Amino acid sequence: MTVEVSRVYLLDGGTGDGVEAELRDAIEQAQISDWERHWIPAILAAIQDLVARQVPHSGWPQSLHWCWPKKIARVQGLLAFRGFSVVAQGVTQGLAQLDLTKTCRELSQKGKPLIYVEYLEVAPWNRSELCVLPRLRGVGTVMLTAAVALSNEEGFKGRIGLHSLPQADAFYRKIGMTDLGPDPSYQNLRYFEMTVEQACAFFEKEEGR
Amino acid sequence: MAAKRTMTLNLTDAEMQALDELSARKDISKTAVLRQALRLYQTIDARVEKGEKLLFENDATKEKAELMLL
Numbered sequence: 001m002t003v004e005v006s007r008v009y010l011l012d013g014g015t016g017d018g019v020e021a022e023l024r025d026a027i028e029q030a031q032i033s034d035w036e037r038h039w040i041p042a043i044l045a046a047i048q049d050l051v052a053r054q055v056p057h058s059g060w061p062q063s064l065h066w067c068w069p070k071k072i073a074r075v076q077g078l079l080a081f082r083g084f085s086v087v088a089q090g091v092t093q094g095l096a097q098l099d100l101t102k103t104c105r106e107l108s109q110k111g112k113p114l115i116y117v118e119y120l121e122v123a124p125w126n127r128s129e130l131c132v133l134p135r136l137r138g139v140g141t142v143m144l145t146a147a148v149a150l151s152n153e154e155g156f157k158g159r160i161g162l163h164s165l166p167q168a169d170a171f172y173r174k175i176g177m178t179d180l181g182p183d184p185s186y187q188n189l190r191y192f193e194m195t196v197e198q199a200c201a202f203f204e205k206e207e208g209r
Numbered sequence: 210m211a212a213k214r215t216m217t218l219n220l221t222d223a224e225m226q227a228l229d230e231l232s233a234r235k236d237i238s239k240t241a242v243l244r245q246a247l248r249l250y251q252t253i254d255a256r257v258e259k260g261e262k263l264l265f266e267n268d269a270t271k272e273k274a275e276l277m278l279l
Contacts (some may be wrong), residue, residue, distance in 0.1 A: 001211075002211070002212075004210070004211070025211075077255075078248075078251060078252055078255060079247060079248045079251050079252075080248040080249070080251065080252045100245070100248055101245070101248055101249055101252060109236075111234070111235070112235050112236045112237070113235055113237060113241070113245060153210055154237075154241060154244070155237045155238050155240070155241035156237065156241075157236070
């Protein structure tokens with residue numbers, strides 16, 4: 001399979017300057033290696049810091065236990081799943097895994113296919129809840145934009161859906177997704193959906209940046 | 210976008226009608242319907258090959274029915 005690479009721009013967390021990055025439409029061995037060699041030590045250091053600062057468990061990032069090699073192995077070779085990665089400054093800055101077989105729940109588009117964002121995670125050094133000064137900003141938005149673009153490519157007209165970890169709820173509301181409330185069938189995480197109109201507005205806003 | 214290949218598909222009237230109806234109901238093209246069908250079939254087949262069963266549950270009655278795949 002040929003991996004498509006697009007040039008995208010992130011923001012330097014300190015200076016606010018643009019930083020060139022690659023958006024890759026796959027998660028490859030290089031990303032797994034980066035996760036093992038760079039993300040895991042940074043996550044362990046972050047956990048030590050959270051313990052030292054006596055931050056209660058409820059304040060810890062809920063994705064700290066995610067094991068990307070397992071997530072990727074589970075869907076290896078299946079057409080129903082797609083991955084995206086963002087690489088900048090020589091290392092993986094974000095990972096996303098998408099499911100193409102889910103359908104919409106929001107009443108106006110119920111039953112129509114969407115891109116379901118199964119997992120989306122930004123490298124620990126880019127997360128404001130773990131660092132005073134995140135290294136790069138905009139990684140999550142780049143991957144979400146890629147999900148909306150994939151939805152358009154697949155003919156799903158920009159529709160996407162996801163279960164949000166509590167710390168990200170405000171972000172998904174801010175970008176205009178519909179909050180369908182806690183889902184008892186999925187750990188009571190809130191389910192968000194983007195309609196065709198919301199996807200158009202989101203895309204226009206992102207293209208205008 | 211990944212490169213795509215074109216193929217000719219021969220369908221009966223009934224199959225074409227089903228495809229048309231799904232395309233209209235799901236608000237996607239006929240090509241997208243077939244690509245979705247392939248994704249789902251491959252996913253189900255992979256899970257059945259691993260020894261799993263495909264069950265449907267009625268949301269109201271909680272009655273379960275197994276879909277037999279040969």
